[in-house]
Each structure stands twice: as structure tokens, then as C-alpha cells.
Amino acid sequence: MAEYDYDVLVIGAGPGGYVAAIRAAQLGLKTACAESRETLGGTCLNVGCIPSKALLHASEYFEAAAGDHMAHMGIEVTPKLDLPKMQAHRQDAVDGLTKGIEFLFKKNKVDWKKGRATFQDAHTVKVGDETVTAREVVIATGSSVTPLPGVEVDNDKGVVVDSTGALVLSKVPEHMIVIGGGVIGLELGSVWRRLGAKVTCVEFLDEILPGMDGDIRKEARKVFKKQGIEFKLGTKVTGCTVSGDKATLTMEPAAGGDAETMEADCVLVSIGRRPNTEGLGLDAIGLELNKRGQIEVDHEFRTAVDGVRAIGDVIPGPMLAHKAEDEGIAVAEWIAGQTGIVNHDVIPxxxxxxxxxxxxxxxxxxxxxxxxxxxxxxxxxxxxxxxxxxxxxxxxxxxxxxxxxxxxxxxxxxxxxxxxxxxxxxxxxxxxxxxxxxxxxxxxxxxxxxxxxxxxxxxxxxxxx
Incomplete structure (x- = not known):
């Protein structure tokens, strides 16, 4: 029987990966986790779920104080926005939770292999300058923002940004255009609207929040419109030019028609996410992707390659942190000889x-x-x-x-x-x-x-x- 450095090597330390690693270690498996970021927690903890919720929470307080909601209850206040301090609040939440994952790795004796992982064969992975072998390898590399042809993102300039750039803006935009009426765009658009920006949401489909219940989608748009977000539905963005600190979008009706332009000082591109599989060396192990760029798995999260499993955003299903976490627990239990359970019909x-x-x-x-x-x-x-x-x-x-x-x-x-x-x-x-x-x-x-x-x-x- 072949001897390996580890029973389990997890590639990626996001919600699916770090949970899989911790659960595997709890079950007595010698476990390592490869992660190329400087901090653990993946997109969710670093530039996704956690920092966005910190800004949503803080901006809710600001809007409540600035509007008539508190005054109606007999509380008279005049708020003043300190954006650097609000951004520090966001970073504090991120730091606390990412350090917490590092503590849990040490507590459960999970080895953190720092670096980008690339398959050499099904049981051998190069992580940075180190080569690691494992009986089972779990791919949990998550997802990244989907680019939009004709619209080039440059987060450093802060004019055309993706969700990561929208979290760290140094000033409140006068006019923000959100391309995409999905969850991330509406959340981040809400943050900056509350803080004073005019927000216009441009969506290719004829309604926001694709995939949700029809009544919910219509009611949600009514609520957002009442709050001040403007919508351009059934609209396709065909290009974007940047001049100084302004961006000009070119748009046309999705069904065809005359083009129009709209200017903003911040454009947020938020049209979805795609699986992170590039650079993993999947060709070295003969693992092919499906038409959507995902890794197909069976109910035990086994891929077509023996000894390689996958969970989270890289496999079919909703790209949600809690779905990945449940799969992380389940895959570790399957590897340990137990029965891992995830009811994919009941994912909120x-x-x-x-x-x-x-x-x-x-x-x-x-x-x-x-x-x-x-x-x-x-x-x-x-x-x-x-x-x-x-x-x-x-x-x-x-x-x-x-x-x-x-x-x-x-x-x-x-x-x-x-x-x-x-x-x-x-x-x-x-x-x-x-x-x-x-x-x-x-x-x-x-x-x-x-x-x-x-x-x-x-x-x-x-x-x-």
C-alpha cells in the first residue's frame, strides 16, 4: 500500500475548504490545506460575505440616523459619515474571522501549505516550492467574478470595479452604475446608495434576482425602487470607456434597438461568478470540465479521477458559502468511511x-x-x-x-x-x-x-x- 504525506489534502481554504480540512482532522485524518492567499477564509471572509455584511450593517445605521425613521420614534440625530473609520470597521471584522480560522487550524492540527497548488498526478500536488502527496485530494478552490466583454475592470483606479473593488472605495460615488441585478450587485449598490450615491442598476433580463420566486422578484424591485435605486431592465451593456475619473457605458435593449450612453463616476461589474479551475493542472490528471466550466462529481463528491474529490463553487449547484460548508463536512465524512449528508433540495x-x-x-x-x-x-x-x-x-x-x-x-x-x-x-x-x-x-x-x-x-x- 502506497504511503502518502497526508490522508487528505484540501486545495483552497474558503468556507468549503477550511471546513473540510477541520472536519477531516477531527475524524483522525492527517490533513493539510493549500491556500495561496496571505489569510485563510477564501473569498467569503476576505472580500465577499463578511466585509460586505460589515458595510451593509454600518450603512443601515447611517441611513436610519440620516432619515426620518429614528426621528419618527423620537430620536433626533444628525449623522456624519466617517468613511475611513467605516472601512476600518469592515477590515476589523475580516481580520478577526480570518485569524480565527488560523487558530482553528492550529487547534485541530491542520497543516497550512502556503502557495498555489498544481496537480502533478492524482495524489501528488506541488504547492509553491513544496511537493505534497495525499491519499485523497479535495478541490475546493471556489469562484471568482465573471468578466464582462467590453468592460475592463481596474480596481486600483476605482472607476470600473468588481465586487472586491466596490468594498474598498475611498469616497462615496456621486453616481454608481451596477451592471447586474443579482445578489451581490444589489447588496453593494444598497451600501453606496445609503451613504449618498445615486445608484442605477442595469440588468440584461426583464427582472432582477434571477432564480428567485417571481412574486419575490417583483416585490423586491418595488422596494428597491422606493428606496431610490433606478432600474434599466432588459438592457445589454456593450462597452465602457474611461476618461479621468468618469466612465461612460454604452447600452442597447437586449431585444435589439438603438444604443444609448450613461455616465457615472463608478461602475460596478457584477454579472455572476465562475469556478476557479485555471492553473490547477487538471489536464495532468485527465480531469475534464463540463460545459459550464465546473467539475462533475457523484454523491460522495468523487470526480472521474480516483482519489480526487471536489466541493463548493467548482461543482454544480448554487455558489453559496453555506452550501460549500455542508459539502466540506460531508466530503470529510465520506473520506473517513462515514456517510456524509447534504440535502441539496434544502439550501437557503x-x-x-x-x-x-x-x-x-x-x-x-x-x-x-x-x-x-x-x-x-x-x-x-x-x-x-x-x-x-x-x-x-x-x-x-x-x-x-x-x-x-x-x-x-x-x-x-x-x-x-x-x-x-x-x-x-x-x-x-x-x-x-x-x-x-x-x-x-x-x-x-x-x-x-x-x-x-x-x-x-x-x-x-x-x-x-
């Missing part, structure tokens, strides 16, 4: 705007393809906690199978929707019916009562509507 998604937008399971459109359904909706304006807090926007929607009443999907727009959706995910994990949720006692007054009422509405019996 959240947009961390204000209010938040969240969903789990099937959209109404998808559910109808499976058969006859029942739908219950309950508006947040009728929820006592939301009404008390002057947070009337949004609703909760429960979709269930008409014959079995089993919950097929839950969608919500509410200030704490990202937290509320966990209840729905847990219910669906246990195969709950809408009646199960409806007859579960919910504390009063809470936003989560809207989930109960929406479940009651499935059978036409909500109390407060």
Missing part, C-alpha cells in the same frame, strides 16, 4: 439588503411543474412586530403540494428574513406540511409569526389578514 439563499430577501426550496414557478400546488401569503404590514418597528415592506410565501400538503418552498421579504428562513429550512428537512408550521406555536410579537400566518393562509385561514 439570502439577499442581505434592507429588508432582507430569503428563500428555500422551489419557487412557485418550479413547483407548478411538479403538479398541483397550494400557496399561502401573508404581508409583513399585518405582522405586529413589523408594524411596531415601522417595517411594513414584504411578505412571507409558503408553497405546498396540493395533495400531501408537504412544504415545497418558502420565500420571504422581511427585515430579518435571513434568520426567519432557517425555520422553513428545518421544517422542510423534516418533511413538514404547511399544517405542521401553522399549528406550531410562535412567540409573540415576532417577525416569524408571519411564517405561521402564511402557512395558515395555505388552507385559507390566516387570523390577521
Amino acid at each position: 439563499s439570502v439577499v442581505y439588503t434592507h429588508p432582507e430577501i430569503a428563500g428555500v426550496g422551489l419557487t412557485e414557478e418550479e413547483a407548478k411543474e411538479h403538479g398541483t400546488i397550494k400557496v399561502g401569503k401573508f404581508p409583513m404590514m399585518a405582522n405586529s412586530r413589523a408594524k411596531t418597528n415601522h417595517e411594513p415592506d414584504g411578505f412571507v410565501k409558503v408553497i405546498s403540494d396540493a395533495e400531501t400538503d408537504r412544504v415545497m418552498g418558502v420565500w420571504a421579504i422581511a427585515v430579518p428574513a435571513g434568520t426567519m428562513i432557517a425555520e422553513a429550512a428545518l421544517a422542510m428537512e423534516f418533511g413538514a406540511t404547511s399544517e405542521d408550521i401553522a399549528y406550531t406555536c410562535h412567540a409573540h410579537p415576532t417577525h416569524s409569526e408571519a411564517v405561521k400566518e402564511a402557512a395558515m393562509a395555505v388552507t385559507g385561514k390566516p387570523i390577521h389578514m
Whole structure:
């Protein structure tokens, strides 16, 4: 039997990779993790989920103080923006969490191999100047921003930026154009709008938030429009020129038509993400990608190459940190001879705007393809906690199978929707019916009562509507 330096080598220390490494070590496997960044945590902790949420949180406070929301409650304040200090707050959150992962590696005896990893063969990987062998190699290299032809990103100049550049702007733009009406663009667009920028969102499709429930998409755009974000839907960006500190976009209707231009002092390119597989040396092990540039795997996350597995953004499925984390735990358990479980039908998604937008399971459109359904909706304006807090926007929607009443999907727009959706995910994990949720006692007054009422509405019996 061949001897290897490690039982498991994980390539990539993002949410999927570092979790896989820690779990493998906990299960008694000698484990190493290769990471080329100076800090652990991948895109999520360094330039994604964590820093963006820090700015979203801080900008929410600023807008609340600057608007009439606090004044309505008898709190008179006049805020002053200190952007350098707000950016320091963002970096402090990043530093604390990335150092926390480094501590967990040491605690669990995971070796951090610093450098870029390249396969030599299926069990041999060169990391920087070092060559490492492992019985099992897990690819967890995540994803990076998708470039847009005709629009060149230069984060250093701060005029045309991607999501990384949009996090570190040194001044509030007068006019920011967000190319792409997805999660990242709307979150970062919301940050800079709250801090004083005019924000225009240009989306190729005829509605924002592709992949989400249709009612949610329409309601979300109404909320954002009320907040001041302007939308140009069904619009294709064909080019961008930069002169000094200004950018000029060239656009045309997606269905065809006359071109137009729009000027801004900051353009955020946010049209999606693509798997990070370049430079891994996959050709050296004969591992081919699918048409979307992803690595295909089986239910145990094994690739077509024996001894090589893959998880997270590089494999099919939603590019979400929590999906990658669950896969990280599961792949380690499979390698250790246990049974790893990830229910890919119950992966919640959240947009961390204000209010938040969240969903789990099937959209109404998808559910109808499976058969006859029942739908219950309950508006947040009728929820006592939301009404008390002057947070009337949004609703909760429960979709269930008409014959079995089993919950097929839950969608919500509410200030704490990202937290509320966990209840729905847990219910669906246990195969709950809408009646199960409806007859579960919910504390009063809470936003989560809207989930109960929406479940009651499935059978036409909500109390407060």
C-alpha cells in the first residue's frame, strides 16, 4: 500500500475548504490545506460575505440616523459619515474571522501549505516550492467574478470595479452604475446608495434576482425602487470607456434597438461568478470540465479521477458559502468511511439588503411543474412586530403540494428574513406540511409569526389578514 504525506489534502481554504480540512482532522485524518492567499477564509471572509455584511450593517445605521425613521420614534440625530473609520470597521471584522480560522487550524492540527497548488498526478500536488502527496485530494478552490466583454475592470483606479473593488472605495460615488441585478450587485449598490450615491442598476433580463420566486422578484424591485435605486431592465451593456475619473457605458435593449450612453463616476461589474479551475493542472490528471466550466462529481463528491474529490463553487449547484460548508463536512465524512449528508433540495439563499430577501426550496414557478400546488401569503404590514418597528415592506410565501400538503418552498421579504428562513429550512428537512408550521406555536410579537400566518393562509385561514 502506497504511503502518502497526508490522508487528505484540501486545495483552497474558503468556507468549503477550511471546513473540510477541520472536519477531516477531527475524524483522525492527517490533513493539510493549500491556500495561496496571505489569510485563510477564501473569498467569503476576505472580500465577499463578511466585509460586505460589515458595510451593509454600518450603512443601515447611517441611513436610519440620516432619515426620518429614528426621528419618527423620537430620536433626533444628525449623522456624519466617517468613511475611513467605516472601512476600518469592515477590515476589523475580516481580520478577526480570518485569524480565527488560523487558530482553528492550529487547534485541530491542520497543516497550512502556503502557495498555489498544481496537480502533478492524482495524489501528488506541488504547492509553491513544496511537493505534497495525499491519499485523497479535495478541490475546493471556489469562484471568482465573471468578466464582462467590453468592460475592463481596474480596481486600483476605482472607476470600473468588481465586487472586491466596490468594498474598498475611498469616497462615496456621486453616481454608481451596477451592471447586474443579482445578489451581490444589489447588496453593494444598497451600501453606496445609503451613504449618498445615486445608484442605477442595469440588468440584461426583464427582472432582477434571477432564480428567485417571481412574486419575490417583483416585490423586491418595488422596494428597491422606493428606496431610490433606478432600474434599466432588459438592457445589454456593450462597452465602457474611461476618461479621468468618469466612465461612460454604452447600452442597447437586449431585444435589439438603438444604443444609448450613461455616465457615472463608478461602475460596478457584477454579472455572476465562475469556478476557479485555471492553473490547477487538471489536464495532468485527465480531469475534464463540463460545459459550464465546473467539475462533475457523484454523491460522495468523487470526480472521474480516483482519489480526487471536489466541493463548493467548482461543482454544480448554487455558489453559496453555506452550501460549500455542508459539502466540506460531508466530503470529510465520506473520506473517513462515514456517510456524509447534504440535502441539496434544502439550501437557503439570502439577499442581505434592507429588508432582507430569503428563500428555500422551489419557487412557485418550479413547483407548478411538479403538479398541483397550494400557496399561502401573508404581508409583513399585518405582522405586529413589523408594524411596531415601522417595517411594513414584504411578505412571507409558503408553497405546498396540493395533495400531501408537504412544504415545497418558502420565500420571504422581511427585515430579518435571513434568520426567519432557517425555520422553513428545518421544517422542510423534516418533511413538514404547511399544517405542521401553522399549528406550531410562535412567540409573540415576532417577525416569524408571519411564517405561521402564511402557512395558515395555505388552507385559507390566516387570523390577521
